[in-house]
Amino acid sequence: MEQAAPDPERLWQPAPLEPLSHPDAGLESMVGEETKGARDEGPGDGTMTENNFSLKKIEISVSEAEKRTGRNAMNMQETYTAYLIETRSVEHNDGQSVLTDSLWRRYSEFELLRNYLLVYYPHIVVPPLPEKRAEFVWHKLSADNMDPDFVERRRIGLENFLLRVASHPILCRDKIFYLFLTQEGNWKETVNETGFQLKADSRLKALNATFRVKNPDKRFIELKHYSDELQSVISHLLRVRARVADRLYGVYKVHGNYGRVFSEWSAIEKEMGDGLQSAGHHMDVYASSIDDILEDEEHYADQLKEYLFYAEALRAVCRKHELMQYDLEMAAQDLASKKQQCEELATGTVRTFSLKGMTTKLFGQETPEQREARIKMLEEQIKEGEQQLKSKNLEGREFVRNAWADIERFKEQKNHDLKEALISYAVMQISMCKKGIQVWTNAKECFSKM
Amino acid sequence: MGKLGEAGLAATAGPARTLGMEGECRASQARSWGLPAGGAGGDSPGGDAPLPGSISSSSLLQAEVLDLDEDEDDLEVFSKDASLMDMNSFSPLMPTSPLSMINQVKFEDEPDLKDLFITVDEPESHVTTIETFITYRIITKTSRGEFDSSEFEVRRRYQDFLWLKEKLEEAHPTLIIPPLPEKFIVKGMVERFNDDFIETRRKALHKFLNRIADHPTLTFNEDFKIFLTAQASEFSSHKKQGPGLLSRMGQSVRAVALSMRGVKSRPEEFMEMNNFIEIFSQKINLIDKISQRIYKEEREYLDEMKEYGPIHILWSASEEDLADTLKSVASCIDKCCKATEKRMSGFSEALLPVVHEYALYSEMLMAVMKRRDQIQAELDSKVEALTSKKADTDLLTEEIGKLEDKVECANNALKADWERWKQNMQNDIKSAFTNMAEENILYYEQVTLFECSISDMMKTMKNSI
Numbered sequence: 001m002e003q004a005a006p007d008p009e010r011l012w013q014p015a016p017l018e019p020l021s022h023p024d025a026g027l028e029s030m031v032g033e034e035t036k037g038a039r040d041e042g043p044g045d046g047t048m049t050e051n052n053f054s055l056k057k058i059e060i061s062v063s064e065a066e067k068r069t070g071r072n073a074m075n076m077q078e079t080y081t082a083y084l085i086e087t088r089s090v091e092h093n094d095g096q097s098v099l100t101d102s103l104w105r106r107y108s109e110f111e112l113l114r115n116y117l118l119v120y121y122p123h124i125v126v127p128p129l130p131e132k133r134a135e136f137v138w139h140k141l142s143a144d145n146m147d148p149d150f151v152e153r154r155r156i157g158l159e160n161f162l163l164r165v166a167s168h169p170i171l172c173r174d175k176i177f178y179l180f181l182t183q184e185g186n187w188k189e190t191v192n193e194t195g196f197q198l199k200a201d202s203r204l205k206a207l208n209a210t211f212r213v214k215n216p217d218k219r220f221i222e223l224k225h226y227s228d229e230l231q232s233v234i235s236h237l238l239r240v241r242a243r244v245a246d247r248l249y250g251v252y253k254v255h256g257n258y259g260r261v262f263s264e265w266s267a268i269e270k271e272m273g274d275g276l277q278s279a280g281h282h283m284d285v286y287a288s289s290i291d292d293i294l295e296d297e298e299h300y301a302d303q304l305k306e307y308l309f310y311a312e313a314l315r316a317v318c319r320k321h322e323l324m325q326y327d328l329e330m331a332a333q334d335l336a337s338k339k340q341q342c343e344e345l346a347t348g349t350v351r352t353f354s355l356k357g358m359t360t361k362l363f364g365q366e367t368p369e370q371r372e373a374r375i376k377m378l379e380e381q382i383k384e385g386e387q388q389l390k391s392k393n394l395e396g397r398e399f400v401r402n403a404w405a406d407i408e409r410f411k412e413q414k415n416h417d418l419k420e421a422l423i424s425y426a427v428m429q430i431s432m433c434k435k436g437i438q439v440w441t442n443a444k445e446c447f448s449k450m
Numbered sequence: 451m452g453k454l455g456e457a458g459l460a461a462t463a464g465p466a467r468t469l470g471m472e473g474e475c476r477a478s479q480a481r482s483w484g485l486p487a488g489g490a491g492g493d494s495p496g497g498d499a500p501l502p503g504s505i506s507s508s509s510l511l512q513a514e515v516l517d518l519d520e521d522e523d524d525l526e527v528f529s530k531d532a533s534l535m536d537m538n539s540f541s542p543l544m545p546t547s548p549l550s551m552i553n554q555v556k557f558e559d560e561p562d563l564k565d566l567f568i569t570v571d572e573p574e575s576h577v578t579t580i581e582t583f584i585t586y587r588i589i590t591k592t593s594r595g596e597f598d599s600s601e602f603e604v605r606r607r608y609q610d611f612l613w614l615k616e617k618l619e620e621a622h623p624t625l626i627i628p629p630l631p632e633k634f635i636v637k638g639m640v641e642r643f644n645d646d647f648i649e650t651r652r653k654a655l656h657k658f659l660n661r662i663a664d665h666p667t668l669t670f671n672e673d674f675k676i677f678l679t680a681q682a683s684e685f686s687s688h689k690k691q692g693p694g695l696l697s698r699m700g701q702s703v704r705a706v707a708l709s710m711r712g713v714k715s716r717p718e719e720f721m722e723m724n725n726f727i728e729i730f731s732q733k734i735n736l737i738d739k740i741s742q743r744i745y746k747e748e749r750e751y752l753d754e755m756k757e758y759g760p761i762h763i764l765w766s767a768s769e770e771d772l773a774d775t776l777k778s779v780a781s782c783i784d785k786c787c788k789a790t791e792k793r794m795s796g797f798s799e800a801l802l803p804v805v806h807e808y809a810l811y812s813e814m815l816m817a818v819m820k821r822r823d824q825i826q827a828e829l830d831s832k833v834e835a836l837t838s839k840k841a842d843t844d845l846l847t848e849e850i851g852k853l854e855d856k857v858e859c860a861n862n863a864l865k866a867d868w869e870r871w872k873q874n875m876q877n878d879i880k881s882a883f884t885n886m887a888e889e890n891i892l893y894y895e896q897v898t899l900f901e902c903s904i905s906d907m908m909k910t911m912k913n914s915i
Contacts (some may be wrong), residue, residue, distance in 0.1 A: 229768040237761045244758055247751035253748055265733040268726050272481045272876055279883070415771040419908065422775055426782070426905035429897065436894035444887035450880040 059097055060166055060181065062159035065151045066104070082106050083149055083158055087181050103184035106130070112191055113180050117171060119196040122320040123403035124171060125410040127164035128309030130157025136238040136301065138246040149295070151300055160306070170406075197390060206319045209326035216325050217400055223407065224318045231311035234304055241301060245294050245333040256287030275450030282443040289439065293432045300428065303421040307414060314410070317403050324399055328392045335385040342378040345371055566663045567591040568678065570656035573648050574605070583607050586652055588659070590678045602679045608633070610677065612656060612708035613689055617673040618662070623821040624864040625668065626871045628661035629810030630654070653803060666870075667863075715830075716823065717861070723868060724819050731812035738809040741802055745794065752790050775908050782904045789896045796889040804882040808875060815871075816866065825860045829853040 064084040073079045082104040090098035110129055115128050134150050145151075162181075167170045176194070179187050262280030266273040572587040586603040592600060612629055618627045631654035637665045659678075662668045676688050716724065759780045766776035832853055 116830075226768055233768070234759060237758075237765070240754060240758045240761060244754045247747060247754050248746040251744060251751055254740060254744050258737070261733050261736045263741065265730070265737075268729045272879070275880075280569065331896040418772055419775055422779055423905055423908045426779075426901045426908065429901045430905065433894040433898040433901065437891055437898070440887045440890040440894065444884055445892065447880060447884040448882075449889055450876065 011357065019385050031392065057090040058100070058166070059090055060162045061086050061088075061157050061160070062162065065155045067107075067146070079146070080106050080108075081146070081154075083155055085162070085181060090214070101182045103182075105180070105418060107154070107158075110161065112188065113177065115200075116162075116191050116196045117165070117174065118316060119200045120174070120194075120228060121171060123317060123399050124168070124406050125310065125313045125317055126171070127161055127168070128306060128313055129161055130154050130302070131305060131309070131342055136235075136242045136305075138242040138249070149298075150398065153298060156299075157302060157306070167410075195217065201320070201323055206323055209323040210319065213322045213326040216322050216331055219404065220318045220321045220400075223314060227311040227314040227318070230314075231308060234308040234311070234414065238301060238304060238308070241297075249294060252287050252290035254287075255283050259284035272450040274449075275446045279443050279446035279450075282439050282446065285437045286436075286443075289435050293435070295430070297425075300421060300425045303417065307418065310414070311412070314407070317407070321399065323390075324396050328389070328396050331392055335382065335389055338378055338382050338385060342364055342375060343373050345378070355375050472523070542567065561640060564664070565593045566669060568656070568659045568663055570652055570659060573652055576607075583609075584648060586655060588678060597675070597679065599679075604677075604679065604681065604685070606677070608651070608655075610689075611658065614673060614677045615658075618668060619817075621671060621673070622667065622863070623825065624818055624860040625665070625867045626811075626818055626864075627668070627814055628658050628665075629657055629814050630806060631810070638780075650803070657803070657807060667827065667867075714824070719865070720822065720861070722818070723864075727812065727815045727819060734805065734812050735809045738805045741797075741805050745797060745802060748790065748794050748797070752787060752794065755783060755787050755790065759787065778904055778907055782900045785900045786897050789893050789900075793889050793893040797886060800885040800889075801882045804878050808879070811871075811875075822860055822864055825853075826857050829857050 014162075062083050063086050066082050066084070067079060068082045069077060069079050083106065084102065084104055086099060087101040089100045090097045114126060114129055117124070130153070133145060134147075165177055171177065176191055179190060183190070211254075257279040262276045263282065266276035266280070268275060451779070451858060569589045570586050571589075573584050574587075576583055576585055585607045588602075588604050588606055590597075590602040590604075592602075603733060608630075615630055618625075631651045662671075662674055668674065676685065680688060762776045762780035762783070766773040766780070769776065829850065832850050836843060836850060
């Protein structure tokens with residue numbers, strides 16, 4: 001299925017009143033297609049456009065993970081994990097799904113995809129990837145990237161990422177994303193051919209803009225503060241949660257020692273023996289129950305982590321705004337100074353310092369022809385500048401409008417998802433308590449029979 | 451109150467071992483929880499017992515290191531020679547057969563027939579120029595005729611309790627004397643005047659006296675009565691009576707010599723008993739350690755949880771829609787903390803002291819076995835002397851006769867007391883662990899309630915948006 005790639009060039013030219021998404025799609029129809037949240041158990045749904053812009057429902061799943069060895073860029077052998085991505089199209093009528101595509105991708109390719117999306121959709125809060133390295137570990141979890149539990153959780157995280165992108169009204173239409181799901185070979189080359197790396201704003205430039213921008217939209221300032229707070233509070237929460245998990249693990253596991261000792265003790269007891277022995281068994285059950293409990297809690301932690309990383313995505317949008325705003329301010333400043341210069345040349349008064357003026361004073365006046373030439377040049381530059389300023393202004397306003405729309409969408413998603421996560425956390429606690437009641441009731445019965 | 455959380459590894463300082471070995475054993479070091487070779491008695495062949503000549507230097511050295519709070523009692527002179535008695539002469543009832551003792555056990559342990567009530571409370575610090583120490587108030591209420599009055603109030607310090615225990619061991623070498631709480635805890639610096647330590651000790655001392663009061667024989671011991679009733683000056687002069695250092699040292703030399711011969715033939719039932727005691731001692735000490743560890747882990751879990759809740763409040767400050775949800779999660783976590791605290795306090799009230807007392811009991815049991823073995827060894831050595839015709843046969847035969855009686859009395863006393871002790875142990879352990887299970891069930895039930903109400907609330911909030 002060949003489709004013309006969405007022309008990246010179009011996004012960068014001053015375009016009057018055109019949304020930054022695909023030119024032919026209205027935002028409304030995409031929103032209407034919005035599907036359910038990305039936290040489904042099974043493969044999720046998404047909508048995709050094809051070359052005829054007929055909307056088709058698809059299911060995406062990251063179904064397997066496999067260890068591979070290969071050679072890297074420096075021709076050294078390395079081990080990495082590859083993930084199987086399966087795409088199914090769902091027939092509208094009977095709901096049955098047919099496997100349409102299946103390919104293997106590794107984490108670095110996901111990163112490439114995301115970096116591309118960040119560059120081409122700077123006004124979108126781009127969904128984050130699951131963490132590259134295991135953080136917020138407590139002692140039981142290994143920080144090893146090859147650890148099967150980590151790989152499993154990462155597989156789920158990657159699937160979640162794809163579902164988020166697929167269910168985003170704008171991102172789901174992206175050609176590169178589509179190719180990511182369908183074109184195994186050559187995809188990397190295709191992405192690199194877009195030249196997106198060149199288009200990325202340099203970090204330095206962004207930093208400079210953040211410091212020097214004079215008049216950014218207040219909402220973005222607030223949003224930046226919010227994302228800083230969100231990041232700080234969630235990482236604090238995750239750290240303490242990991243410590244709580246660690247301690248809880250200790251409490252449960254030490255009880256396991258009772259099991260062993262009771263059993264040994266029961267050997268010398270006549271009347272107490274049976275009770276001790278069976279109570280000891282329940283202590284063992286208690287001690288081993290914590291493993292499943294804490295594994296469930298890891299999923300909760302992963303849900304929080306996603307929003308921790310989302311905070312960075314929010315900041316990226318803010319940074320882009322600051323950059324554009326700064327750019328605009330610089331252009332306006334430049335234009336103003338040129339106008340000033342022009343005026344001075346025309347009227348002969350020198351109010352502002354200029355090198356030309358200085359050298360003129362030192363080395364003699366310039367000729368009227370020279371002056372005329374300069375005025376002419378400046379007038380041309382001013383005309384160009386005015387046009388550029390107008391389009392930058394438009395771009396800026398467009399950006400703010402679209403970004404804010406996505407931010408509102410994001411806020412709703414966040415509130416919904418976090419509430420669900422907190423509810424599921426409470427449900428997990430309840431299930432843990434139920435197990436506890438059962439074990440201790442059994443143990444109590446054994447003790448009372450001693 | 452009474453939290454043992456910071457106690458860590460409890461020391462099992464050797465109790466007064468045999469007659470006259472006090473000076474040395476007072477300075478014996480707190481060991482690790484495991485069963486050390488040679489047992490708590492420490493005077494097994496090749497074991498921890500230093501020779502008499504080295505007693506004073508080693509005990510002095512250890513006194514400095516371990517910061518003793520007791521006077522050097524070895525310097526006091528005792529006039530009583532208790533080596534041939536195993537019953538207190540003032541005891542009105544002198545059961546001679548195990549059967550009568552068992553009947554007595556059942557009779558005496560009825561709660562409504564209890565006629566001696568003791569409480570230990572009000573620890574108070576006393577500062578003198580030489581030392582600082584703690585005394586405890588002991589109140590006794592009784593309806594017994596042999597007591598001059600029906601109510602007594604005295605103050606005693608730990609050292610006095612130690613004296614009482616030693617006197618009881620002297621008078622009843624093969625009865626199972628209840629254990630005293632340790633002198634000091636290994637871990638930590640100035641533990642003696644720490645509130646938790648004092649409270650734990652007070653409770654243990656209270657238990658100690660009540661165990662004696664409930665014991666069918668020990669409850670009528672004269673030294674016990676004096677301990678409960680005598681005022682300060684009368685008490686200190688009474689303490690000074692008894693066999694002096696030299697006679698006690700003489701006895702200890704004999705005891706060492708005897709124990710070096712080893713026990714030739716322990717009767718079958720005592721072999722079984724000894725085997726039980728060895729294994730029980732191992733297991734109960736392990737359980738003590740495990741229980742202390744659980745408490746410690748719970749305490750640390752609680753500390754983390756206390757930090758966990760407030761973070762949600764912090765978060766709620768930067769949220770709008772989520773604020774209420776987060777705040778209710780925080781309050782739920784807070785309630786869980788309170789439930790955890792309750793569980794911990796129940797644990798430290800019911801389980802920890804019981805398990806720890808029985809860990810200390812295991813040392814007493816080993817000491818009792820040793821003492822019984824020694825009494826038998828005395829007989830055996832005399833019998834050997836007779837068969838090798840080394841000394842005056844008539845005198846020997848007479849001595850042997852007396853010793854045979856002594857051995858029989860000792861064995862019977864131990865057998866009866868053993869049954870009683872085992873029964874008590876079973877009941878105490880059973881109720882302590884049943885209680886622990888109940889506390890856990892209650893805890894989980896409470897937390898379930900909290901979490902259910904939270905999740906219901908959150909679900910309704912979600913739906914209403």
